[in-house]
Amino acid sequence: MPPTTATPVPRPTVQFSTRTRCWTLVSTFDIALEGHPVRIEPGFRFDLASVPRFLWWFMAPFELSIAAPLVHDWLYRHGGCVTDREGAAFCVTRRGADRMFRCIMQDQGVHTWRMALAWCAVRAFGWAAWHHRLDPEAASIVHAP
Numbered sequence: 001m002p003p004t005t006a007t008p009v010p011r012p013t014v015q016f017s018t019r020t021r022c023w024t025l026v027s028t029f030d031i032a033l034e035g036h037p038v039r040i041e042p043g044f045r046f047d048l049a050s051v052p053r054f055l056w057w058f059m060a061p062f063e064l065s066i067a068a069p070l071v072h073d074w075l076y077r078h079g080g081c082v083t084d085r086e087g088a089a090f091c092v093t094r095r096g097a098d099r100m101f102r103c104i105m106q107d108q109g110v111h112t113w114r115m116a117l118a119w120c121a122v123r124a125f126g127w128a129a130w131h132h133r134l135d136p137e138a139a140s141i142v143h144a145p
Contacts, residue, residue, distance in 0.1 A: 009067045009107045012040075023048050023066075031071060033100060034092065036084035046073035049118065050129075064118050065108035072101040072122070076129050094130045098122045 013026040022045045029040040049061035049069045061069065075082070075097040083089050092100070102119040110118075 009104050012066050012070050014066055014070070020045070022046065023070075025070065029067075029070065030085075031067070033071070033075075034090070034096070036088065036090050037086070038082060038084050040070065040074050044070075044074060046070055046077075050125075059114055059117065063110070063114055065105050065110055067108060068101050068104035068110070071104055072097055075100065076126070079130070094126060095123075097130075098126060 009031060010029070012029045014023045015026050016023050025040060025042050025044040025046075027042055031038060031040075046069065047061075048066065049064050051059055051061045051064075075092060076094075079091075080093060080097055081089065081091040098119060101122060102115060105115040105118065
């Protein structure tokens with residue numbers, strides 16, 4: 001099943017902090033993931049994409065869309081287990097989260113070579129973030145408003 005609905009992925013409203021070097025979601029972000037309508041609440045902080053600064057001349061993190069890294073980081077932060085807006089808990093594997101990352105980038109019009117390179121990077125190196133997520137207690141903590 002595709003990670004999003006037939007409707008285009010909306011553009012999230014985010015703000016960057018030069019002090020923390022993190023992006024923060026400013027308003028709610030609704031998206032369908034594997035048929036589950038989910039909501040990411042304002043205040044969620046993420047690093048956009050973990051592209052080392054010295055490689056930005058080649059590929060900057062903001063060239064990978066904003067929605068794709070937002071959803072990907074959110075899923076990783078929760079170990080793939082979240083609750084949709086109807087209250088149903090569901091989990092995706094790391095592979096599933098990475099596939100959603102790629103599909104959302106595609107939906108957002110990211111160039112094919114950038115999308116492929118970013119997807120290969122998360123497949124090759126994402127295991128560390130998946131197993132050592134920032135909030136190890138998080139599991140099914142996202143609820144309908």
